[in-house]
Amino acid sequence: MIKLTIDGIGVEVEKGTSILDAAKSVAINIPTLCHDDRLKPSGACRICGVEVEGSDELQASCTTPAREGMVIHTRSDRVAAARKQLLELIWEDHPNECLSCQKAGECTLQDLCYDYGVEAEGFAPLKVRTPLDTSNPFYTFDKDKCILCGKCVRVCEELQGESAIHFVQRGHETMISHPFEKGMAFSTCVSCGNCVQVCPTAALMPKTEEKFRVWDIEKKVRTTCSYCGVGCQLDLVIKDNKVVRVDAARDGENEGMLCVKGKFGYSFLNHKDRLTMPLIREGGVFREASWDEALDLVAGRMTEVYDHSGSDAFAAFASARCTNEDNYVLQKMMRGIFKTNNIDHCARL
Amino acid sequence: MTNSIREVIHNEVIFVIGSNTTENHPVIGAMMRQAVKNGAKLIVADPRRIPLARDADIYLPIQPGTNVALLNGMIKTILEEKLYDEEFIRERTVDFNRMAEALKDCSVAKSAALCQVSEEDIRRAARLYASSHKSGIYYAMGITQHSRGTEGVYNIANLAMMTGNVGVEFAGVNPLRGQSNVQGSCDLGGLPDVYPGYQKVADEKAKARFEASWGVQGLSREPGLTLPKMVDKALEGKIKMIYIMGENPMVSDPDLTHFEAALDNLDFLVVQDIFMTETAQKADVVLPAAAFAEKDGTFTNTERRIQRIRKALDPPGEAKADWWIINELMKRMGYQNAFANPEEIMAEIAGVTPIYGGIDYERIDSKGLQWPVKDKSHPGTPYLHRDRFTRGLGQFMPVTYTESAETADEAYPLILTTGRLLYHYHTRSMTGRIPGLNEVVGESYVEICPKTAALYGLENGEWVTVRSRRGEIKIKVKITEDIKEDVVFIPFHFADAAVNRLTNVALDPIADIPELKVAAVRIEKLA
């Protein structure tokens, strides 16, 4: 174990722990733009620089391991001034569009600029906007709002294993792109959206049917994805009784990862084709009915069949897409009421 | 899965057979790639060059229907080269020698010939798999949907047991379940021979337990019919009424022509679903169900983790949760002990289902638990068979190769195999209604290799008829290098060009699983 001092607090951590994590262990949050616990530290944004006594330079806390006896200041005037200056540099290259930006309120850059007192005025916004890349069906890419933190590139490479996007060009011209640069849809992208999930600004945004901002969100509901059997945990973001976005949950077994279906495949919920009323076939066509009528009809017919033909005349298909509780109740009805074990489902398919 | 999802990234060897993991279980597929980046070795066996094949250290493009032969080749290599774990075999298993004896006439060379891969590759795969005690096997329907699917599963267990790769962390025998709650629907009695918790219906004690809990008498000890058998009985007129909850067998089941006739022969069909599916269109009564985001409950995932789903939205119109609908029916048929909410149902489940014994909504509120969870203080079970197998000693089950029920011949010279795509889910009743997904893949296709395409004079995008002994469909050609010669692949999601008009209903004798992965077909150019 290593002992050090951070902002006057004694900290003890294992060897190899970064200053960032050491600080976190005593509830000192150092701001970052490019850091993600799941990724190898990159040290790109430099916002997390801290003052280490005895060192001329500010040390990037995400990549600098804590060492015995270090005395660290995470919010000294020198640190704050450097952060402000770095943020100003980023901001200067960023469209001054917070008023109309959907990310406003959830944007890490905006939050940090606020925290460190970066003034919008005096820095000219970009005059010529690069057109939005809307080629992918599920998300957009706004090159001008990209701050090159590289999280998307690293998530795609290190976690998703696709390496569909890369840095191209050099220096100030550096940007995120992909081979041939024809638009995201023409890359090897599998649209998992795990890059969109980690983007600190509005560079990568999910396409949404309607505009909303963070303060429009009524609630976020933690649930389990309804597609494959991995059981990814996710948050449904709800506005006006509609899912407007899906966020991957970090604390599920999926650790913040989803696939294209889990992340973007929610709009069936509000689809106009949804069944909304019980339907009874009459003369070859369906007509709408009340629950009472439909349920009475079904209960009546079932009783009739049971009385005439007995248990063996019944069968039920349970569902691999319904809940445990739904399935339990169905088998209970078949077994308990109709005294048959003729229940099965498409587990085999 | 015997083991847990997060263990994947700690595997030293990953053996993927009959699973297109990155497309069908994308997050687990991504973890496999993370493991490979961490230095894990990857073996992939699949007739198609699935995306994971490019990450593989050893890729075995086996002929459809030869899983057992491949596994036998690997087992034989391990026997011949004495790569097995003697201590594990001695302490934890029985009948190892019987298995070895049964494979007396097998040879790796024969396996190689059947699988159409090189003997050395099979040996390399076997050596690699046996080289670690952190070797995990991952499989899916590519193993089970065969007329000898159960034998494939036995053989996977044989391979794992002989190398000591089961009952320990970071290894295991890991079937990847395809649907959100396929594990839970099996766990909770959605099968004809077992009550919830895999308690045999034939077992008198189980019967008594459920009778007591439910307050009913005369539960049947006769195992019920499996789904394919139900279809036969319906055709015979013995089954008169079918109740279908949230399934669309009119697309997903094999030999649809046969199935459709069975539904038409029923007196009464009730379907409850969220959309007017192909199956619902056949119903006498269709009941509108709430979707997953519109109700409370639990799903059990592929690693046996019971997790909450929560109501986030009001269902559209009059749609109701499935449990509520059935609960109402039961009330109308005179059942008194109705449920007020899903939490109550889970309380009853916990009372009668030992593996769910410790589950309640409060405990799984922030993080689900993996069964068995025997009681309220049990922490759940990240991996199964620790120290001892559920049945005691691990049973080696000798398996010899039997060819698929249908093989290529002059009339039907190509082998058809089926599967899922990343961008769609099951019968597309959900994903078919999401514009983006259909922008990426909007219609079905038949994958065919350039050489076979050239043989039939086919061009990319051309419409053809694919015909089997059971039916025909019209479909577009997609030429790809990623499939073996003389093998074609059609995704099963699409109701137009429903591949299950072609598939074979030949059943595995033990599990009644149809042989969806192998059917003989021919391709005809449109006139």
Next chain:
Amino acid sequence: MKTFEELIALKEEIIAGEAPDEIKIMVGMATCGISAGAKPVMQALKDCVEEKGLSKVKVKQTGCIGVCRLEPMFEIFEPGGRRTTYVDMTPEKAVEVVEEHLIKHHIIERYTIGAYD
């Protein structure tokens, strides 16, 4: 090559292989020399030496000696250790050097490095 002695023996053999009256012309053929025009100079030297039948003269290439501003240049190594450095060469001047220096044995002062620096 397994021992130190072998290596030394090889070195001695290489030295012994040089004729005692051999004259070497080392032409600066690094990037700086070549870009200043060393290739035609070297070719002119070779052609001229061959034409004049100067069998004891070997024209060779070498790297950059550091005074790139005076390229193209070459140095004549003569038995007895005399070295003469000619700078700012052209093919014509090179031919002149062969004729004057190597045949008539007198140094063209104005082309030597001393005249330039």
Next chain:
Amino acid sequence: MENKHSILEMDYIERQERIALKNCGLIDPERIEEYIRYEGYQALAKAILKLGPEGVIEEIEASGLRGRGGAGFPTGRKWRSGYLAKGGEKFIICNADEGDPGAFMDRSILEGDPHSVIEAMTIAGYAIGASKGFIYVRAEYPIAVKRLQIAIDQAHGMGFLGRDIFGSGFEFDIELRLGAGAFVCGEAKALIASIEGKRGMPTPKPPRTNDKGLWGKPTILNNVETFANVPPIIRKGSGWYAGIGSEKSKGTKVFALGGKINRTGLVEIPIGTPLREVIYDIGGGIPDNKKFKAVQTGGPSGGCIPKEHLDVKIDYESLQEIGSMMGSGGMIVMDEDNCMVDIARFFLEFSVEESCGKCTPCREGTKKMLSILDKIASGEGVMEDLDYLQSLGNVIKETSLCGLGKTAPNPVLSTLKYFRDEYEAHVKDKTCPAGVCQALLEYYITEKCIGCGACKRVCPVNCISGEKKQLHTIDPVACIRCGACQEACPVDAIIKR
């Protein structure tokens, strides 16, 4: 007095000490025999047959050799950490990605004496237990690439590379890797990324390459010149080498002299030689009797040294103390005609273009500094800009990820320090004292004017006034600096100032 005939007689050569360059200009680089003739591969033989790995490392340590790529890390210490690093596979890399503008020390060594690098890498491989080496060389150096490949093949043919070298069982092989000329690829981690086939971007330290370098294996990376010093050290002994140079920095350093100096070219001098000696005695001073203004060392990462520091001894520490650095060996001399704002801009522009774009301060900050310099050079600067340059420069220095960014502000900061008056002239007086910054020039009519009116007639904006036969004047505010008047003047009375 008789002319000197041989280069060896030249005073400016005699003052040098040639170790790294000793064979350059002496041998045919494409013939291994000539290398062997001049003691080639004897150091390798000695290393393997007499010294053993520890012996080699002790010799290098005792020699005091430090990295010639710029940072000056002690080579022996680096090798020892490679030797001690655990892990079966290890690598040796030669950094031949020379990128400083005007620098070509490494190119000369590779073109003139490639075997010295190969021999040294093999010795290094032997010392730390590596069996594979890579030379990362710029694709823009085709002659070097060709000669290296010839040399590698010849070394193989003679058994200096390959299996069982000198019967020791030691195996070593060298491969060339061509760089696409990105300056940042001279940075160790970016270079390694590039060899691995990834984008050449630096990654954070730790881990150091000594522990986790190429493909995560222990890797010793030295530059060409450092390696070129190794065979002589091993052959002649560390004592000999340690006797050359200054107290803290032993041996010699090669510099590429350029700019406003009479004798441009490569020089190799003992470390510790006073700067003045290099510029005046070896370099021959400033042409055309102009006044020396400054010398820039260390390339775009270095700083400008003014005349008051001309007597500084050239070594790592002394140069750093006065705001510059040794760097890889670029040395560019400036005279009174050079504008220091313009010089700072030139070097900064290089850094801006060559930034890899990964970290914020280097990518955004250098660009911002450049835009401020542009503003100052065009006469739009305000005094606050100078303070901002200073503080931004400091932030870039203290927050950048790699050496490129940490040093990129140096040309600006050092000129701000020593030539602040020039900056202030640009800002306050809107003039460029050296007459370089186009936007600040003023056309001015001198006493020579004969009052002919030719200028007045051609001026497109009518900003020239004056009676016939009287001295004319230009209104500097209205003047658009087109230069038509100067062209038209029959007596050259119009000047720029």
